[in-house]
Amino acid sequence: GQNIDQPTEMTATEGAIVQINCTYQTSGFNGLFWYQQHAGEAPTFLSYNVLDGLEEKGRFSSFLSRSKGYSYLLLKELQMKDSASYLCACMDSNYQLIWGAGTKLIIKP
């Protein structure tokens, strides 16, 4: 079956760095997406990886290893506004997104 695993909750300190991991098993692979979702709001797109390696976008970076079925989202210089859920999603062979349950990130001052 298809499966996306990510930690349920993580806590980090303002100004620090946090890494959110995601492992996946899908039928086919056409890319991996990270979304941010604040409580009560819609998911918003953060990053997309289809090739192995690191994609950097400001304070956020995303890494992909297709051979290991593994990705992470790295958030640097954490701010209180980064408190949100982070959703990992893989695009399968039918070009449908399979979603993880999300990682709730709590930032403490």
Place this chain on the structure above:
Amino acid sequence: IAGITQAPTSQILAAGRRMTLRCTQDMRHNAMYWYRQDLGLGLRLIHYSNTAGTTGKGEVPDGYSVSRANTDDFPLTLASAVPSQTSVYFCASSEGITDTQYFGPGTRLTVL
């Protein structure tokens, strides 16, 4: 309109009633999607449309129907609501089926 809009924002519905959730996008995206989001679970695809005039079933289509008469609109209908359909419903769109999906603000539906 900018992006995707959904209506209503929230709704409380008696079981057995018919309900249509509306979704409109102004980005001229070809593909549109309906998801439901439940606590502790990932987003689950209900129905999708790769282009106007076509629709397909997702992971959890039972009890729901959709239509795609034009590019902009993608309504989701619950023919006879049941309490297990209590959820937050998100509509999304993408330029093509391989492209990034952008989400509407969601509809919070409670079926009693």
